[in-house]
Amino acid sequence: MSEQELKALRLRIDSLDEKVLELISERARCAQEVARVKMGSLAEGEVPVFYRPEREAQVLKRVMERNKGPLGNEEMARLFREIMSSCLALEQPLKVAYLGPEGTFTQAAAMKHFGHAVISKPMAAIDEVFREVAAGAVNFGVVPVENSTEGAVNHTLDSFLEHDMVICGEVELRIHHHLLVGENTKTDSISRIYSHAQSLAQCRKWLDAHYPNVERIAVSSNAEAAKRVKGEWNSAAIAGDMAAGLYGLTRLAEKIEDRPDNSTRFLMIGNQEVPPTGDDKTSIIVSMSNRPGALHELLVPFHENGIDLTRIETRPSRSGKWTYVFFIDFAGHHRDPLVKSVLEQISQEAVALKVLGSYPKAVL
Ligand SMILES: O=C(O)C(=O)C[C@]1(C(=O)O)C=C[C@@H](O)C=C1
Numbered sequence: 001m002s003e004q005e006l007k008a009l010r011l012r013i014d015s016l017d018e019k020v021l022e023l024i025s026e027r028a029r030c031a032q033e034v035a036r037v038k039m040g041s042l043a044e045g046e047v048p049v050f051y052r053p054e055r056e057a058q059v060l061k062r063v064m065e066r067n068k069g070p071l072g073n074e075e076m077a078r079l080f081r082e083i084m085s086s087c088l089a090l091e092q093p094l095k096v097a098y099l100g101p102e103g104t105f106t107q108a109a110a111m112k113h114f115g116h117a118v119i120s121k122p123m124a125a126i127d128e129v130f131r132e133v134a135a136g137a138v139n140f141g142v143v144p145v146e147n148s149t150e151g152a153v154n155h156t157l158d159s160f161l162e163h164d165m166v167i168c169g170e171v172e173l174r175i176h177h178h179l180l181v182g183e184n185t186k187t188d189s190i191s192r193i194y195s196h197a198q199s200l201a202q203c204r205k206w207l208d209a210h211y212p213n214v215e216r217i218a219v220s221s222n223a224e225a226a227k228r229v230k231g232e233w234n235s236a237a238i239a240g241d242m243a244a245g246l247y248g249l250t251r252l253a254e255k256i257e258d259r260p261d262n263s264t265r266f267l268m269i270g271n272q273e274v275p276p277t278g279d280d281k282t283s284i285i286v287s288m289s290n291r292p293g294a295l296h297e298l299l300v301p302f303h304e305n306g307i308d309l310t311r312i313e314t315r316p317s318r319s320g321k322w323t324y325v326f327f328i329d330f331a332g333h334h335r336d337p338l339v340k341s342v343l344e345q346i347s348q349e350a351v352a353l354k355v356l357g358s359y360p361k362a363v364l
Pocket residue numbers: 031034035050051052053055056059083084085087088091
């Protein structure tokens with residue numbers, strides 16, 4: 001390509017950037033107007049709701065439907081995700097607590113869902129994320145709930161039994177683990193590998209094959225593992241890209257998870273009910289009396305009404321020995337007439353039924 005051709009193309013890019021800049025600014029001014037309208041239409045004592053997950057899901061879906069390339073749908077939606085995040089920050093900067101420390105996959109999930117224009121707050125434990133939201137110190141919390149290789153995150157399920165929370169969104173993240181070392185690590189003398197217990201489990205076969213005799217040490221998070229390695233010469237960590245970048249570690253081996261489709265689902269928790277979008281999920285907790293056929297009775301109304309169950313999980317209830325609660329996710333919104341009638345049928349048989357929330361299915 002000649003110098004002249006390159007120059008002409010860059011001039012075109014400059015002129016397009018100016019237009020993009022003007023359009024983004026116009027969009028941001030529109031969002032400010034939206035905020036003014038929201039503030040102006042409040043009833044006495046009502047608090048404005050700036051963050052609207054149902055609307056955000058619609059915007060992102062529309063972008064993906066209309067995108068003609070060459071950028072892929074996900075890539076384009078990610079760009080719009082960030083634009084919307086910045087527009088919302090003009091209306092109200094959201095405060096989001098997540099399972100920390102910085103560099104965890106939960107932080108990556110929070111950014112994927114809310115974009116980067118939020119004030120994020122790392123918490124030391126899942127329960128603390130719940131408490132922070134309950135105390136009103138943040139608008140939303142982000143917690144892991146299930147992994148495709150390792151199953152349910154029990155701390156999260158148990159926290160739902162203790163706190164009154166509304167689930168207002170979900171996000172799925174492909175989890176890639178790397179074996180990370182620091183500048184001072186002697187790579188032929190690694191005698192311990194740090195990571196979160198779930199991540200060690202997700203890489204078990206790889207570790208058996210490559211580091212069978214090295215001690216595996218479970219720590220509170222992958223980011224904590226990365227932090228430790230920085231100061232030691234004989235250790236490595238299993239963690240993701242964010243932690244690697246944050247602690248300046250390099251990858252000795254990439255994508256070492258045993259299953260290539262290894263992914264984790266995260267939930268956004270808050271106090272805000274989300275209206276239907278037409279493509280939603282609902283999460284409920286049900287406790288049934290301890291008798292034969294109870295689970296069958298619980299599931300029949302879903303089957304009879306053609307409602308798609310996406311997950312069912314069992315946990316011991318806190319109220320009695322050998323009694324259980326079921327965590328169920330299904331397609332639909334609790335305001336849909338069909339879902340409403342199924343929930344009514346179940347509540348006649350159940351000891352207790354709690355709707356944890358209806359929320360848009362993950363778009364990104
Ligand atoms: O539509 C709204 O209610 C807005 O506040 C605008 C907007 C956007 O930028 O598109 C911003 C934040 C909301 O979470 C949803 C959408």
